Amino acid sequence: MLMSVDTDLLRVLADPLRLRIVALLARETLCTTHLVAETGARQTNLSNHLKVLRDAGVVDTEPCGRFTYYRLKPDVIAALAGQFAELAETARATAAADRKRACS
Amino acid sequence: MLMSVDTDLLRVLADPLRLRIVALLARETLCTTHLVAETGARQTNLSNHLKVLRDAGVVDTEPCGRFTYYRLKPDVIAALAGQFAELAETARATAAADRKRACS
DNA sequence: TGACAGTATCAGTACATGCTGATGTCAGTC
DNA sequence: GACTGACATCAGCATGTACTGATACTGTCA
Numbered sequence: 345m346l347m348s349v350d351t352d353l354l355r356v357l358a359d360p361l362r363l364r365i366v367a368l369l370a371r372e373t374l375c376t377t378h379l380v381a382e383t384g385a386r387q388t389n390l391s392n393h394l395k396v397l398r399d400a401g402v403v404d405t406e407p408c409g410r411f412t413y414y415r416l417k418p419d420v421i422a423a424l425a426g427q428f429a430e431l432a433e434t435a436r437a438t439a440a441a442d443r444k445r446a447c448s
Numbered sequence: 449m450l451m452s453v454d455t456d457l458l459r460v461l462a463d464p465l466r467l468r469i470v471a472l473l474a475r476e477t478l479c480t481t482h483l484v485a486e487t488g489a490r491q492t493n494l495s496n497h498l499k500v501l502r503d504a505g506v507v508d509t510e511p512c513g514r515f516t517y518y519r520l521k522p523d524v525i526a527a528l529a530g531q532f533a534e535l536a537e538t539a540r541a542t543a544a545a546d547r548k549r550a551c552s
Numbered sequence: 553t554g555a556c557a558g559t560a561t562c563a564g565t566a567c568a569t570g571c572t573g574a575t576g577t578c579a580g581t582c
Numbered sequence: 583g584a585c586t587g588a589c590a591t592c593a594g595c596a597t598g599t600a601c602t603g604a605t606a607c608t609g610t611c612a
Binding site: 348349351354355357358359360363366367369370371372373374375377378408409411413415416417418419421422424425426428429431432434435436438439442443444445447 | 453455458459462463464467474476478479481512513519520521522525528530532533535538539540542543546547548549551
């Protein structure tokens, strides 16, 4: 039982625009131009966020001529889902057993 | 298919200390004193973070004399796990089908 | 080769937020 | 009722970071 969620990964995903990007990339592999069109954000801003996602290993890039495709890495998200599921499971067991530390 | 992760909840959880608190509360219902002892953080700081968790609906409080027990709400975490699992599933399908939007 | 489009990088700014000390409040105990 | 311990609230400070305009790099096409 690992029982610890990756804080750094969470911080990366805990931004509205980045989460939006991740949701879009989950459905379709896109390049920056598409993301600019979809989100309405400036290119510079998006490029910064994409760099954060790249550095965190959340997305892969695939150059295609002068375009750059961004692809979401499913395993990273799946691992996170698993960590939260495990945490929830532990919490449920704690609630069911009414496990509670006594106050001194 | 909801397909959207709750950004506000993520922001709440994307803090190292708060995530630590959540992990501790998953195993055991505790009061502030215990959390101070476990984390080594100042009482004021912890109280602030606990307020954030309370406001976000991540934890429930149960007053017990002059103590206050904090209990993690498993359903909130489970819902988050479900959202990420769904996202991962979508991403896997996208990768398997190599779904990719053409560059104009 | 020059022009342009897609993308990345850089420096600066503004805002959010995590931490702190001081203080207030409430419950239990002498 | 005075005191102590558990907890919350407040104001101030400091740091991180999201956003921006300017600019550089790279590949494509005329």
